[in-house]
Amino acid sequence: MLDVGFSEILLTSAIALIVLGPERLPKVARQVGHWMGRARAMARQLSEQLEREVSAEELLKAQSKPAPVDAKPPESIAPPAPEPVYGQPASATTAAAMHASDPPADLKPPHE
Secondary structure, three states, X not given: OOOOOHHHHHHHHHHHHHHHHXXXXXXXXXXXXXXXXXXXXXHXXXXXXXXXXXXXXXXXXXXXXXXXXXXXXXXXXXXXXXOOOOOOOOOHXXXXXXXXXXXXXXXXXXXX
16 A cells, blocks of 8 residues: 655654654654544454355345255255154164163153
8 A cells, every 4th residue: 555664654743743842742743643544444344244244145145045846955964863752662674773772761751
């Protein structure tokens, strides 16, 4: 952006000291610094808002696209397995699976 070297900064500072004087220079430098900080903050807010608008527009476009008719749901999403109910007869495969992973003794239901 601005290619300002050390000699340009030194020359500008010397001219500002001569024009403003040593009493007003610190106050003016503080005000300029404050304005620069506000300008940077406004520029950052503007760029963040633009990024949010662009991403929101992309999401809206993605949502408005129709889903393919032959699309299958992901295989990783499976319906939950039914939990066994104690006291009811279970099928042979369910009973074998239940015995393979019996709960600890303190969690087993009391025998009738």
